[in-house]
Amino acid sequence: xxxxxxxxxxxxxxxxxxxxxxxxxxxxxxxxxxxxxxxxxxxxxxxxxxxxxxxxxxxxxxxxxxxxxxxxxxxxxxxxxxxxxxxxxxxxxxxxxxxxxxxxxxxxxxxxxxxxxxxxxxxxxxxxxxxxxxxxxxxxxxxxxxxxxxxxxxxxxxxxxxxxxxxxxxxxxxxxxxxxxxxxxxxxxxxxxxxxxxxxxxxxxxxxxxxxxxxxxxxxxxxxxxxxxxxxxxxxxxxxxxxxxxxxxxxxxxxxxxxxxxxxxxxxxxxxxxxxxxxxxxxxxxxxxxxxxxxxxxxxxxxxxxxxxxxxxxxxxxxxxxxxxxxxxxxxxxxxxxxxxxxxxxxxxxxxxxxxxxxxxxxxxxxxxxxxxxxxxxxxxxxxxxxxxxxxxxxxxxxx
Numbered sequence: 574x575x576x577x578x579x580x581x582x583x584x585x586x587x588x589x590x591x592x593x594x595x596x597x598x599x600x601x602x603x604x605x606x607x608x609x610x611x612x613x614x615x616x617x618x619x620x621x622x623x624x625x626x627x628x629x630x631x632x633x634x635x636x637x638x639x640x641x642x643x644x645x646x647x648x649x650x651x652x653x654x655x656x657x658x659x660x661x662x663x664x665x666x667x668x669x670x671x672x673x674x675x676x677x678x679x680x681x682x683x684x685x686x687x688x689x690x691x692x693x694x695x696x697x698x699x700x701x702x703x704x705x706x707x708x709x710x711x712x713x714x715x716x717x718x719x720x721x722x723x724x725x726x727x728x729x730x731x732x733x734x735x736x737x738x739x740x741x742x743x744x745x746x747x748x749x750x751x752x753x754x755x756x757x758x759x760x761x762x763x764x765x766x767x768x769x770x771x772x773x774x775x776x777x778x779x780x781x782x783x784x785x786x787x788x789x790x791x792x793x794x795x796x797x798x799x800x801x802x803x804x805x806x807x808x809x810x811x812x813x814x815x816x817x818x819x820x821x822x823x824x825x826x827x828x829x830x831x832x833x834x835x836x837x838x839x840x841x842x843x844x845x846x847x848x849x850x851x852x853x854x855x856x857x858x859x860x861x862x863x864x865x866x867x868x869x870x871x872x873x874x875x876x877x878x879x880x881x882x883x884x885x886x887x888x889x890x891x892x893x894x895x896x897x898x899x900x901x902x903x904x905x906x907x908x909x910x911x912x913x914x915x916x917x918x919x920x921x922x923x924x925x926x927x928x929x930x931x932x933x934x935x936x937x938x939x940x941x942x943x944x945x946x947x948x949x950x951x952x953x954x955x956x957x958x959x960x961x962x963x964x965x966x967x968x969x970x971x972x973x
Contacts, residue, residue, distance in 0.1 A: 610800030675699035675746035695878030707968035715878030724845025
C-alpha cells in the first residue's frame with residue numbers, strides 16, 4: 574500500500590506541475606494576403622504551415638496551448654494596422670506571423686513595438702526591418718532585399734550583365750529592392766541606366782517594358798513580386814525582349830510564380846531563395862505533407878518560414894515557461910535555430926535570422942522530371958555573405 578501511495582502521490586505531483594505549465598497559452602495571428610497577388614505564396618498556405626509547426630512540436634503534450642487566428646490585410650497598411658491593433662488590444666494575440674507586403678510589415682513592426690508583443694516576419698522583404706526600422710520585438714526570418722540583391726543581382730553582374738534598367742513596384746518593398754540591388758551593381762562595376770516606378774498592384778506593364786527595352790540595358794531588373802512579376806515576365810515575352818538579347822532579372826521570384834508561368838516561359842530565370850522543397854529528404858517529406866493539405870501545391874519559402882519561425886518561438890516558450898515578450902525574444906536569440914527546412918542557424922541581435930541562401934536557375938521543360946521539379950542549384954550563399962553585416966544596418970538599439 575505504501576508503494577502504491579507513493580506512486581499515486583508522484584503521479585499527482587507530476588499532474589499538478591503539468592497543469593501549472595498548461596496555463597502557458599499563446600495566441601498566434603497569421604496576417605497576410607488571402608485574396609490578392611500574394612495569396613498564392615502566403616495566404617492559407619501560411620496558416621497550414623503554422624498548424625503543422627504546432628503539431629510537429631507536440632505543443633499540447635508539452636503543456637502549451639496554442640490558438641491560431643488569421644486575417645487578410647489586403648496589402649494595405651491601414652487594414653493591416655487595424656487588424657494588428659485589434660489582435661493585440663482586444664483579442665489577446667501574442668505573436669503575429671508572416672505579413673508579406675513591406676509597407677504593411679513596417680506598420681505592424683511599429684505597432685508590435687508599441688504594444689510590446691512579438692512579430693516574426695516571413696513574407697515581407699524590406700531590409701529596413703533590421704536596419705532603419707529595426708525593433709527589439711521583431712525577427713526578420715526568411716529573406717530580405719539585401720540577400721536578394723547579393724544573390725541574383727551579384728550573379729548577373731558577374732556574368733556580364735553590367736547595365737540595368739529597373740521596373741520597380743512603387744511601395745516600400747520595391748524601393749528597398751531597387752536600392753539594395755543598385756548598391757550591389759555599382760559595387761561590382763555595373764551601371765544603372767534608368768528606372769521606372771510601376772503602380773502596385775499592376776496589370777499592364779507594357780509602357781514600362783517598352784522604356785526598359787529602349788534603354789538597351791543588358792538586364793531588366795524586376796523589383797516586384799507575385800502577380801506583378803508573373804505579368805511582367807509574360808508581357809516581356811510578348812514583346813520579344815529576351816529573344817532580342819536583353820535578360821530579365823526576377824529579383825524576387827517564388828516557386829508559386831514559376832508554377833503559374835510554366836517552365837516554357839520561366840526557363841532560364843535566375844533567382845534567389847532560402848528554401849526549396851526538393852533540397853533533401855527532410856524538405857521533401859515535409860513538403861509532401863504540406864502539399865496534401867494545400868491542394869497539391871508545394872510550399873513557398875514564405876510558408877516554410879512561417880513553420881520554421883513558429884517552431885523556434887514555441888521552443889523558446891517551452892524553455893522559459895513564459896510568453897512574456899522580452900523573455901521569449903531573449904531566449905529566441907540565445908537558442909540556435911535548427912529545423913528540417915532551413916537546417917542550423919541563429920537569430921542575430923538585430924532580429925535578422927541567419928541561414929544560407931541559394932541561387933537557382935529555372936529548368937528547361939526538357940530537364941524537369943515532373944510536377945514542381947523546377948529548379949537547379951547554381952550556388953550556395955553562406956549566411957554571413959548573404960545578409961547585411963550587423964555593423965552596416967544602422968539598427969538603433971545595437972550597441973556600437
